[in-house]
Every structure is written in structure tokens, then in C-alpha cells.
Amino acid sequence: MVKIRYFAWVREKMGVDEENVALPDHVKTIEQLMIWQRERGETAAAAFENSDLLKAAIDQIHCEHDAPLEGAREIAFFPPMTGG
């Protein structure tokens, strides 16, 4: 089981701010996880439609889409940041 957290409009589109999921074995990278999200159903598909634009973090550290998920405890998806 891994915790997935969502922020900003990704959170709004998903309808939840976090969930615990059991990822299938073939989902090994962030990119594969986003593809899996698009296949889950309409809600997740809408949130992950333009996944090229989304940012991800593994265990609270920014990562690229080809980052491996092995050992990850917390994965987060969010739009580009607008702080400051």
C-alpha cells in the first residue's frame, strides 16, 4: 500500500486529498502510475488528462516522471507551483 496525495486543482478533480492504494506490480514509475490513474475511471482520467503538465513528488522530494516508485511511502501529484 502506498499513500497518494493530491493538491490544488488535481485534488479538486480527484475529489479526495489523499488515498491509500495497492499498486499493481507493473506500475513501477511515476509515468506508469499516471497511466494507471487514467484507466481507473472518469474522475481520475479527468485529473490526469494532461499529465505532462503535472508535477510529482516521492516521499516529499520533487521527482521526474521516470522516477522509480520502489520503496516509496508517499507519492504526491500537483500542478506547477505558485508560491512566493
Add this chain to the structure above:
Amino acid sequence: MSAALKRATPHVQVQLEDFDPQKLAASLSHERRDVGAVVTFTGYCRDENGRLTALELEHYPGMAEAELRRIADEACNHWPLTGLVLVHRSGKILPGEQIVFVAAASSHRRAAFEASDFVMDFLKTRAPFWKKEHLLGEESASWVAEKEADLIDMKRWRR
């Protein structure tokens, strides 16, 4: 950087409450005789020509603090700073209110100027905060989009 200079430990804070820039800046020179320069930056919420009624700042608890600390540590590693303060608010912010504060202290001014500029550029593109604008006459609030200019600013520092 001189081997004798101990790397500064930055003070990083994410909070709902407002902050006092003068007190925060003063903490960098308090009881020190080696600080020759303190540079500060305060970011405010604009009213967008009267259209903005409020800003909502969402953040990723845990990662926001960690990422700000990483940025601050990078600044302290790269410039001979005696101290660095970084405070970022979250939650509801009204026009005119303060959002973010950066202060850098060093023996000479160049490091303080450059480090504070660097911290702001990186904070803008890497700190997990998201702004939602409440605008006059609009039913629902809208998420602010990232600015191309901020990405360009951040890339200036890659040398």
C-alpha cells in the same frame, strides 16, 4: 568560501499568522559584530486593480517546510552568509497583507543581495504552495497559473 566560516543554519517557517519583518531582520544582526549587510525581501498580496477580494494559499504540509529548507541550505552552501530567514504564510491572505519574507545576512553586501534573489527565484518554482484567487463578481475562485517569467528567473542561476 573561507574554511573558518561556519555554514549558517537557516531559520525556515511556514505559518498561517502574519509576521514582523523588522523583528525577523533584527534577529540576523542581534549581538553580532561580523554582520556588515542584511538584505530583506517582503512579498505582498496585490489587489489586482481592485479585483481581488482574497487569496487562498494551499500548501503541502511537511514538503513545503522541507523544500524551503533545501533552498535555504543551498543558499547557505553557495554564499558566505552569517544567517538566513525564510517565512511563508499559508491559508487566507487579504490584499495588502504580507505573504513571504526572505532575509539574508553576511559580512559584505554582494552575498546578501545574491542569496536573497536566489532564494526567491527558487521558492517561486519549487516550493509546494498554490494560490487561488477570489475575484470580484466571479462565482468561484480560480487557481493562479505558473509564470513563464519565474521559470526563466530560476534558470539564471544554473551556471
